[in-house]
Amino acid sequence: MERIKENSTNNHNRKFLTTCDMTYAIQLIGGRWKLLILTHLSKGKLRFGELNKKIPHITERMLTLQLKEMAEDNLITRKVYAEVPPKVEYELTVLGTELIPVCLQLSDWGTKHRAATSIG
């Protein structure tokens, strides 16, 4: 039974359940890295290499993939400078910026939760 498969809109083929706004949002910020990337960009535009340094364990491949998806989803912009060596800057869009409060709340909650459960 393959009921919720559709959405393959030519430019990217990720699937979205359209049941509710939160599920939709979760699709966009899911995975281990996107909220982290967003948080780092909240302080201003950054280059690929700068992000790579600020996010300790991410691989170049994952960073590339996540940035690409986020740009497609209009969370960030990607600006390429016609220089040698290449220079690419990433910056939050308005929509991306509006997600920052969520990032901060979640981070705060993480701090509290870790304290409360004495795991960290």
Add this chain to the structure above:
Amino acid sequence: MERIKENSTNNHNRKFLTTCDMTYAIQLIGGRWKLLILTHLSKGKLRFGELNKKIPHITERMLTLQLKEMAEDNLITRKVYAEVPPKVEYELTVLGTELIPVCLQLSDWGTKHRAATSIG
């Protein structure tokens, strides 16, 4: 990779990167369903079957797994009544309740984003 911890509270072996609180939080609420479950429980305790009805596309298997993890992570409580037929109620803990603002913000953002990108 440095510092990957086994959460050694005996009964589950999920790993947590301790890089930052947000990464930690993402581990706990990751996946497609947990924030959704949390949102539904924010209105009060619910039985397994009630949750199953309120969350349209989830399978019993996924609901079971997610509830189990959330209980282990102290986001919800699981109360079993010694009755026939069985009755189990799930309820938010204090920590789980503190996550509700995040759920609401994310949901609001989802609404706005879907409108802005005209996908929904």
Add this chain to the structure above:
DNA sequence: CAGTATCCGTTCTGATACTG
């Protein structure tokens, strides 16, 4: 510098059938 391409193992998720 900022990526791509390829390979491959792990984790996640769904379908289906069964149970105390």
Add this chain to the structure above:
DNA sequence: CAGTATCAGAACGGATACTG
């Protein structure tokens, strides 16, 4: 009612080598 058990496919994520 509230789960378990099992299987299989999809998605995720890492390692490595290569490029405009």
